[in-house]
Amino acid sequence: DAGVIQSPRHEVTEMGQEVTLRCKPISGHDYLFWYRQTMMRGLELLIYFNNNVPIDDSGMPEDRFSAKMPNASFSTLKIQPSEPRDSAVYFCASRGRGTNGVGAFFGQGTRLTVV
């Protein structure tokens, strides 16, 4: 398995534009997580899915953020409209059910810059 795959790796966009981040979890993993990392706030959990169903979106900062998981192999995180304060590295992670001994596997992240 190639691990968790995120795209794009880097995104630079202008304020007000829509941004869509993509994630392909590890095959067979039931849980998918979206995290945001900044220097000020560290790694924050935005939302997570279990079997494609959103379970907890309490970390989503505003209505401008939305996430979907249409099937077990794909998820998106959308920001519309984007703002400079959304600039961060966005990580997707997945894990299987149970105490597998290794926790979650992370993708390489998408570095978002909103100018």
Next chain:
Amino acid sequence: EDKVVQSPLSLVVHEGDTVTLNCSYEVTNFRSLLWYKQEKKAPTFLFMLTSSGIEKKSGRLSSILDKKELFSILNITATQTGDSAIYLCAVDRLDSSYKLIFGSGTRLLVRP
């Protein structure tokens, strides 16, 4: 509210030094504590600790958990420049969520 606190926030040492990183937590229904290493990209898994007093070891890295005092330490002996990274601590709850709650990390810089 669940909380994970790491200290120090940053640390600069010289090659060969030994370092100890700290992680304290307050979380309902604790299941396990995990350590990750983050270099330039994604966090990579180091250890998962579920039982008090049992040391986990991998090469020069080791970690132990104290569930009574609610903390864990990560030790790195004979540090090398390749150990320079952010070390993240996370806790896992004993419910069905399987989500990880992270601390802010300790940024370690090992100078030659």
